[in-house]
Every structure is written in structure tokens, then in C-alpha cells.
Amino acid sequence: MKYDLIVIGGGASGMCSAIAAARRGASVCILEQGKLPGRKLLATGNGKCNYTNELMDASYFRSDDPAGIGAVLEQYPAPAIVAFFEELGIRPMSRNGYLYPASGQASSVRKALEMECRYLKVAIRTEFRAEKAEKLPNGDFQVWSGDACCRGRKLVLSCGSCAAPKTGSDGSGYSLAAQLGHSFIPPVPALVQLECAGKFFRNWSGVRVQGKVTLFTGGKAAGSDQGELQLTEYGISGIPVFQVSRYASKALAGHIPVAVGLNFFPEQNPRKFSEEMSRFLEKQSYKGISDALGGALPEKLTAVLLGRAGIKPDWIWPSIPVSRQRMLLGLMQRFNLEVSGTKGFDSAQVCAGGVRLREICANTMESLLVPGLYLTGELLDADGLCGGYNLHWAWATGLIAGKHAGENL
Ligand SMILES: Cc1cc2nc3c(=O)[nH]c(=O)nc-3n(C[C@H](O)[C@H](O)[C@H](O)COP(=O)(O)OP(=O)(O)OC[C@H]3O[C@@H](n4cnc5c(N)ncnc54)[C@H](O)[C@@H]3O)c2cc1C
Numbered sequence: 001m002k003y004d005l006i007v008i009g010g011g012a013s014g015m016c017s018a019i020a021a022a023r024r025g026a027s028v029c030i031l032e033q034g035k036l037p038g039r040k041l042l043a044t045g046n047g048k049c050n051y052t053n054e055l056m057d058a059s060y061f062r063s064d065d066p067a068g069i070g071a072v073l074e075q076y077p078a079p080a081i082v083a084f085f086e087e088l089g090i091r092p093m094s095r096n097g098y099l100y101p102a103s104g105q106a107s108s109v110r111k112a113l114e115m116e117c118r119y120l121k122v123a124i125r126t127e128f129r130a131e132k133a134e135k136l137p138n139g140d141f142q143v144w145s146g147d148a149c150c151r152g153r154k155l156v157l158s159c160g161s162c163a164a165p166k167t168g169s170d171g172s173g174y175s176l177a178a179q180l181g182h183s184f185i186p187p188v189p190a191l192v193q194l195e196c197a198g199k200f201f202r203n204w205s206g207v208r209v210q211g212k213v214t215l216f217t218g219g220k221a222a223g224s225d226q227g228e229l230q231l232t233e234y235g236i237s238g239i240p241v242f243q244v245s246r247y248a249s250k251a252l253a254g255h256i257p258v259a260v261g262l263n264f265f266p267e268q269n270p271r272k273f274s275e276e277m278s279r280f281l282e283k284q285s286y287k288g289i290s291d292a293l294g295g296a297l298p299e300k301l302t303a304v305l306l307g308r309a310g311i312k313p314d315w316i317w318p319s320i321p322v323s324r325q326r327m328l329l330g331l332m333q334r335f336n337l338e339v340s341g342t343k344g345f346d347s348a349q350v351c352a353g354g355v356r357l358r359e360i361c362a363n364t365m366e367s368l369l370v371p372g373l374y375l376t377g378e379l380l381d382a383d384g385l386c387g388g389y390n391l392h393w394a395w396a397t398g399l400i401a402g403k404h405a406g407e408n409l
Contacts, residue, residue: 003029003123004409005402006143006152008130008176010037011168012391013377013398014158015113016084020402021156022120026409030122031143031150033129033168037117038110040160040167044391049106051090052081052395053388054097060389062246062352063382064185068362075363076396084399088112098387125150133157133176135370154372154405158398161187161351161378171345173379177355181369184355188253189348190246190383191390194260196235197338200304205233207298212266215244215339216259217251226266231301235337236260242386246352248339258339264297264332274329281317288314289328297332305331350390354381365401374401 005021007014010032018028030037041049053060056078058069076084082092082099090112091102101108117124132144133155141155157180159173174184213236214224225240241260248258265273277296284292290313293302306313309328311320320328342348355375359368367373376397384390 001151002140003027003150003152005029005154005156005405006031006141006150007156007158008133008143009158009160009169009173009377009379010034010124010126011040011158011160011377012038012113012394013160013401014156015117016395016398017156017158017374017376017402017405018122019113019116019120020399021406022117022122022402024403024406026406028120028122028406029150029152030117030124031128031130031145032124032126033172035126037114037124037126040164040169041110041113042106043164043167044106045100045388047106048100048104049109050098050100050388050391051085051109052078052099052392054078054094054099056389056392060387061382061384061393063357065357065381068357068360069382071362072365072393072396072400075400076392078392081392081395084395085109085112088116130159130172130176133179135180135373139372141372153409154374156374156376156398156401156405157379158376158401159379161354162345163187163189163191163348163351163378165345169378174355177375177379180367180373182355182359182367182375185353185381186253187351187353188246188249189342189345190249190352191242191349191386192245192249192347193232193237193343194235194241194245194248194339195341195343196260197340200307201231201233201235203307204231204300204304207231207300208238209264209298209301211240212263213240213244214261214263215247216261217247218256222247222251229262234343235339236262239386242349245342245348246383249342250352252339252341260337260339262335262337264301264335266333270330270333273333274326277329277332278317278325285316285318287316289317289320290314292317305335308335349386350378350383352381352383354379357381363400364404365397366404372405374405376401
């Protein structure tokens with residue numbers, strides 16, 4: 001059977017493409033390599049699915065060709081995505097502007113999308129791994145998996161990236177796009193934990209502390225973010241680390257040195273902080289420094305800072321040489337670490353890089369190189385910050401592609 005539209009990849013953006021096209025009367029077939037469409041959705045937002053954000057504009061996204069991002073978001077701002085999901089029965093719940101389904105369950109989002117596809121009679125062919133995609137001389141597209149073949153008048157590539165391959169997407173979309181003539185920026189892990197050089201990490205493993213992380217590439221500040229930092233046995237994690245990690249991945253791929261500075265007291269300027277902290281510690285001169293800091297920093301972190309400043313935990317503040325006092329106060333606001341790597345694609349939530357946006361028309365998501373071909377979601381060179389931005393991009397690009405692919409058939 002020949003379909004009006006084939007969608008490769010039954011994830012977030014693929015199901016949206018299929019729904020938008022089928023609502024316009026197109027016959028649609030989704031080819032999904034997994035057993036279940038939208039499996040990655042189940043893992044999103046810690047199982048709660050942060051599906052969009054009230055604050056939505058192009059500044060929350062990164063790309064080598066950022067020009068097209070605004071055009072996508074203008075067509076589908078956050079209220080349009082909320083309205084789309086409300087129609088599917090998903091009521092929004094806002095947590096400081098981060099939007100989740102009121103059910104608190106990512107599974108409700110996945111199910112609502114699949115049910116809408118089924119209601120619209122979208123064929124969902126699971127366990128079909130597209131290996132080859134070609135455009136035939138008559139303009140049709142043909143997709144192969146071994147000997148099995150599927151033919152359509154138009155084709156949407158919604159294969160995702162190579163982040164979190166256990167949930168389905170394994171990077172095969174890049175080679176399918178390349179087979180059809182597209183180029184892509186090599187993907188690197190983003191929204192990912194950072195591994196750091198050093199041997200002391202076991203000592204601070206498990207600490208969660210408020211702070212600011214600033215990432216330096218080649219000695220220059222590339223990005224910073226503030227919030228709960230997680231100190232781990234390999235280095236650092238937590239949302240602020242995720243937010244800057246794409247710059248680390250890109251630099252490491254180019255063999256550029258990467259470092260981070262951690263500030264555990266980011267609210268105060270260094271001079272004021274030194275004065276206040278010194279007074280605070282002086283008042284507790286009857287205690288060892290480790291106990292004196294007990295109400296200001298987690299114990300394990302204090303031990304690491306004291307170790308680096310060469311201060312014994314039972315020394316009292318006035319007995320500590322001034323140079324070491326200064327070093328300790330400095331470390332509290334600028335604890336430097338060399339970044340040696342990331343936790344890789346397996347642990348990354350998304351990828352930075354992908355098919356170049358300059359090869360796509362942002363108003364329709366149609367390829368500028370191959371008429372009738374559309375590309376969506378994380379396969380493209382656009383990565384959003386943590387906070388619902390990546391799913392928003394997936395829904396918006398999917399809906400735009402499906403709308404245009406489903407027209408004039
Ligand atoms: C742990 C985790 C948590 C996350 N949490 C959030 C969050 O809360 N909010 C947010 O905005 N973003 C979140 N993200 C990111 C978000 O899930 C993705 O950006 C989004 O799912 C991308 O949608 P997509 O349709 O482009 O790709 P995917 O959702 O990855 O879908 C691609 C689909 O294509 C299929 N496929 C791939 N290649 C082939 C092939 N050759 N043949 C057939 N099928 C193929 C895959 O099996 C997959 O089902 C999270 C990601 C992870 C890993």
C-alpha cells in the first residue's frame with residue numbers, strides 16, 4: 001500500500017506530524033523501530049513530562065543556525081502547545097512556569113498521542129527499523145528495513161538524536177538524512193553530567209548544594225547557571241551543570257580545554273563575602289573550623305575545601321595563617337575543576353548538533369534540498385535548555401511538518 005505520508009520515528013515529533021497530517025485527511029504510516037511509540041516520553045521530566053514552558057522564545061535554544069528557531073516558535077508558542085494537548089485531554093499544571101500534565105504522569109501524554117493517532121487511523125508499524133530511504137524518479141519516497149518496504153508520497157524524518165539510545169533513538173536518523181542529501185553537524189551529548197579530573201570526588205559524593213557553575217572553554221567563560229549542584233563520585237551534575245554541558249561537549253570534541261568554577265556563595269560579591277564569613281568564623285573561635293562551617297556548608301564539601309586549602313579540620317579560625325584563611329574563603333566562591341569528559345550519549349537528555357537548520361524551511365519544516373521531505377525534532381541542529389524546551393521544539397516542528405505535508409495531496 002502507498003501512503004500519502006510516511007513518518008520515520010514514532011516519538012514526540014513523529015506522532016505530532018502524523019496527527020497534524022491525518023487531521024488534514026492524509027493517509028499516514030508511522031514506522032517505529034521500537035515496540036512502543038513514544039517510549040522516550042515515559043522518561044521525561046523524571047516520569048512527569050515537563051512538556052513546555054510558559055517562558056518560550058528563541059533565547060532558550062542553541063544552534064549553529066539560530067535564525068529559523070524564532071519562526072517555529074512564532075507558529076507554536078507555549079499557549080498553542082497547551083491548547084493542542086488540552087484537546088487531547090491533557091490538562092496543564094504549572095510549577096513556576098514549567099508545564100506538566102496535571103496527572104503528574106508522562107505516560108498520560110504518551111497515551112494521549114498514541115490514542116489520537118489510532119483515532120485518526122494512522123497506521124503504526126512498530127519494530128520497523130528504517131535502514132534506507134530514497135526518493136524515486138516519480139517523486140515518491142521508499143523506505144526499507146531489510147526486505148520490507150513502505151512507500152509514500154511524502155516523508156517526514158522524526159528519528160530523534162543519539163541521546164539516551166535505550167529509549168529508542170540511536171542516531172540512525174542522521175544517516176537517513178545524509179542518504180537523502182542533507183548534511184549535519186556531528187552530534188555531541190548535551191544536558192549531561194560532567195566528569196572532572198581529580199581523585200577526591202568520592203569524598204564529596206552525594207552532596208547537593210545551592211551554587212553557581214561557570215564553564216570556561218579555552219580559558220573564556222562560555223556559560224553559567226545557578227541552582228542545586230550535585231557533587232558526585234565522577235564530578236558534577238544537577239540542572240545548572242546540564243544547562244552548560246553542551247558547551248563542554250562541543251569544546252572537548254574540538255580538543256579545547258574545559259574547566260568549571262563552582263561558587264557556593266554566588267549572591268555576595270567577594271569582598272563583602274570575605275568580611276562576613278570571617279566575622280562568622282571568628283565568632284565561633286571556640287570550635288574547630290570544620291564544626292564552625294557546619295551551619296554554612298555540607299560537611300563533606302567542607303572537608304574537600306579544607307583539604308585543598310591545607311587546613312586541618314580541628315584548627316580554630318584565629319590560629320589559621322592568613323594566607324590559608326584567604327585561600328579557603330576564595331575556594332568557597334571559586335572552586336576550579338578541570339573537565340575531562342561527559343557521561344556521554346547514554347546519559348545525555350539531548351544532543352547538540354544535527355541536521356543543519358539552514359537546509360530546512362522553518363515555516364514548513366520542508367527540506368530546501370528535497371521537495372516532499374520534512375525533518376523535525378531533535379534530529380535538527382537545535383537544542384533547548386532544561387525546562388520543557390526540547391519537547392516543545394519536538395511538538396512544534398512535528399505539528400508544522402505534518403500540517404504542511406498533509407496539505408495539497
Ligand atoms: C531522560 C530524559 C528526560 C527528558 N526530559 C525532558 C523534559 O522533561 N522536557 C523536555 O522538554 N525534554 C526532555 N527530554 C528530551 C526530549 O525527550 C526529546 O528532546 C524529545 O523526545 C525529542 O523528540 P523527537 O521526536 O525528536 O525524538 P524521540 O522522542 O527520540 O523519537 C524518535 C523516535 O524515532 C525512532 N527511530 C529512530 N530511528 C529510527 C529508525 N531508523 N527507524 C524507525 N524508528 C526510528 C525512535 O525509536 C524514537 O521512538 C528528555 C530526554 C531524556 C532522555
